[in-house]
Every structure is written in structure tokens, then in C-alpha cells.
Amino acid sequence: MHQLILFLEDRLSKDLPGRKAQIKMAPEPVDGGKIREMEPLPESNKSSVLILLFPNEDDEMELVLTLRSHDIDHGGQISFPGGRAEKGESLNQTALREAKEEIGVSPDTVTVIGKLSELYVSHSNNLVTPVLGFTNERPDFNINPAEVEEVFAIELHSLLHKKNITVENWDLQSYTYRVPYWDVHQVPLWGATAMMLNEFLDLYREFINQKR
Secondary structure, three states: OHHHHHHHHHHOOOOOOOHHHHHHHOOEEOOOOOOOOOOOOOOOEEEEEEEEEEEOOOOOEEEEEEEEOOOOOOOOOEEOOEEEOOOOOOHHHHHHHHHHHHHOOOHHHOEEEEEOOOEEEOOOOEEEEEEEEEOOOOOOOOOOOOOEEEEEEEEHHHHHOHHHEEEEEEEEOOEEEEEEEEOOOOOOEOHHHHHHHHHHHHHHHHHHHHHO
16 A cells, blocks of 8 residues: 555656546447537536545555435435535545545545546536545445445455446437446446546556556
């Protein structure tokens, strides 16, 4: 874990994969639907999410995900804990506050490593910044059922396996889209969360390759 954290601290200060990595997991229109809008509107809302890492008992790195409650925005989908920034908040503070509110992770236990590239989510007009952080052990989760139905963790290595990535045609907004997703839960891991995750996994692949 220590080597990975040191690598990420250095790597996040340099040019990031950005949209090139994000777009690989974006739904692609098949029959005339809209291509995903990547340019934010000037009045878009500043938001952030927390990509939280921790080592498991085998010293393998895991990543925290949530299943959102069905009666909120993007309900029933897998996401990172996060939300809109409040007045006067930094993006780091927003991500840590939301993680505390949604899954009970104390900000005092999280070390922030840095930020990944922004991603514009046109549906909610949010410009989302992924904040990368880690804890030294598995957090004691305490979910807020008004926002989160489930919290779970996945080993990073499992997300690199091609067998866990599926591509299907889905009907979205009256059009057919080619949708890539990770088949690692009873609910597909797709959309904006998958796009942000793919950029992080590009960095993780760099780390693995440099160790070989």
C-alpha cells in the first residue's frame, strides 16, 4: 500500500489521462442518440466524490462503492460517496463531508492523496471532481439509509480483469446505446462512476507496470 500511495501522490501532480480514459466507459449512441456532453456549462454546480482506498487482510487494495437509495437522484445506481459543494467548502472538504454523511467514515481517518480529472454530468449539471483518499484499515461503515442502500468494497485487481467488463445495448432516453460496465455486483457499475473509475485504473495500471 505504501508504494502505491507514494506513486499516486507523485503521479497526481502531473498530466492525467483525463477524458481519454473517461470516455472509454461512456455510453455510445447506436441509433442517433446524443453523444455524451463533456463540456460543462458556465453555471454548472461544483461537486466532488471520494474514491476511498484501504488494504484488506491480505494487504490487497480495495475501493469503496455505494448503492444509492432508490428515491434520490441517480437512485439504484452504484456510485462513490459525494455530492455538491456547500458555500465556502473546498472540494476535498465536500468529498469528506459527504462520505461522513452517507457511509459514516470520519474525515479524521482519511488521508487525501489528491484529485483526478473533473467530469461533467449534464443530467444534474454537476462538474464532479474525484478526490482520492485512503485509510490504513477497513472503515467502520454506518450507512445513511435516506441516501445509501448498501456500501461495499471491491479489490482493485478484480476491476482490471477483462472478464468483469461487459458491453451491452441498452435503451436509454428513447435511443439505443452501447454501454460498457463492470459486472462486479448485482447492479451494473456504469455511467459517470465508471468513467471516473477508469481514469483511476489507468494510473493503477501504470503503477503495476512500473513494478514489473
